Amino acid sequence: MAATLTNTQAVSTIVEMLGGMNIAPDALEWTNDVPAARAIMNAIAEQLCFEDASTDAICAALRDIALEDQETQILKGLSSYQKEPSAELSAYRLPSNISRETEYIRLEVQALEAETERLKVRSQQIRKASQHMTQDIHSLQDTISTVRSTNKDTMNRVDDLSLQMDGAIADATQASCSLLSTFDPVLYEAYATSFDTIDNFYSNYTDTFTSYLDYIDTSSQTLAEEAEISADELEALMKKYSPEAKWEDIPLSVREYYMQQAYLEQVGDLCDKMEGVSVSQELSQDWIRNALYLAEAEMTVPEDFTGAIIPGVREEIGNALARDQVTYLDSRGAFLDNAISVMEDTIMTPLDNLLSHLSLEEKLVQDTESLCGVLGEEIESAVETLATPQSSAEIQHGDPAATSSAERQSAVNDTGLESLKGLEGWEREVEIKQRQFGPGHDGLFQALNPLNTANNHFLDAIYANSPLNTSPPFAYSPYLTNLMDEARTVTTQLSSETDRLTKEVENTIESRRTQRKLGAFVDQWVTAQMRTYECVYC
Secondary structure, rough: OOOOOOOOOHHHHHHHHHHHHHHHHHHHHHHHHHHHHHHHHHHHHHHHHHOOOOOHHHHHHOOOOOHHHHHHHHHOOOOOOOOOOOHHHHHHOOOOHHHHHHHHHHHHHHHHHHHHHHHHHHHHHHHHEEEHHHHHHHHHHHHHHHHHHHHHHHHHHHHHHHHHHHHHHHHHHHHHHHHOOOOOOOOOOOHHHHHHHHHHHHHHHHHHHHHHHHHHHHHHHHHHHHOOOOHHHHHHHHHHOOOOOOOOOHHHHHHHHHHHHHHHHHHHHHHHHHHHHHHEEEHHHHHHHHHHHHHHOOOOOOOHHHHHHOOOOOHHHHHHHHHHHHHHHHHHHHHHHHHHHHHHHHHHHHHHHHHHHHHHHHHHHHHHHHHHHHHHHHHHHHHHHHHHHHHHHHHHOOOOOOOOHHHHHHHHHHHHHHHHHHHHHHHHHHHHHHHHHHOOOOOHHHHHHHHHHHHHHHHHHHHHHOOOOOOOOOOOOOHHHHHHHHHHHHHHHHHHHHHHHHHHHHHOOOOOHHHHHHHHHHHHHHHHHHHHHHHHHO
């Protein structure tokens, strides 16, 4: 450093770092006395003009101006020097850099070799995977063939079952129609009309009942509002009819009312006194009449009459309100009693009758359902019986040498007899059911009529959705048929694509020519990379 090292110290340090001899700074002090030598020493010392004087910093400063050991050895081995600069001097690299780059190239070559090994292993794995894929493709093709054959057998079986079911439904429909023809219809419109009449009456009477109750409530509220007494009026009445009030100040109507009340009380007392008195029949009436006349003539108003017979104003007002409330409740209760009576006579009784009839109809429907269930079982038994000759016919179409004509004839006869016996038993069962359930159940035909109509709709819908008029009724729907066709097409395409892919894999990966091309490509690529690195770093 210029601030801490002199030029002689700097030159001594540089010589020591370059691997030369150890020269003491004092031995070079004489150069400062010579101007040219001092200039050279200063120029060399300026190469270390920085604050950090550590060994690493000095080596870094001398790296670009000093020669490496290998360069020194090369320089010693040269016999002559070129005076003119070489054109390749700009591309010159240090031996240490070349060594590091060579090491990098070696490591990269190792990585490429490892990658080549991985590619070889991967190609082997691809070859094995292609073999497994080929096996899976063959297995898938076998599975597709099996599914197609199974599907074909299932379709044939479904067609047979559809034809058998069509015949069974036709027989069941015919038997049901013959059974239904024995019953008389019942008009359910009468039930509907009765129920509508009851409903209309109930609605109208409910509206009337509600409006009348509203009228009673409104009238009661109006009377209560009219009967309201303010505090001033109540105070005036209490003052007017107080015990200290004079008899002459009381209104005439009130005095007459309470006079009558007092008269009735005296008559009651007189009657109480006359209880138990025994008089002759001739004198009893005259005596009573005279006694009443004298009592009325001698009646006088005592001084404290007002306070004795006139009750309190509050009590009278309470009694009046209680009488109004009793009147309101009596009218409301009478109307409610009348409403209950009307409801019981005009609504509840017809509803009970209608409920009893409907319960009876429900019982008939349940009996009909059970009868139809028995009929269905008989039809299934007949279908199973009729399926037996078909098996016998299939046996007939077998090997002619296996069975003789006599055996075939006996098998056909036995099967025919069993079928006839089954049909005869079924007919007898139907006749028994007709005799058992026919009389006394007039409403059964009307109950079974909707079921018959529903079955006709079902049959019409089934035949309408069939592809052709001659197709079985329970064939696949058009949507399912189209879906199955699309599945077959996709399966065929998948099989063809799988075969093509297998052939391509076998022709490309497993061929020796491809393997040779792949190895040559890897070798050429590695060689080109090596040459590139050699040209760049050399």
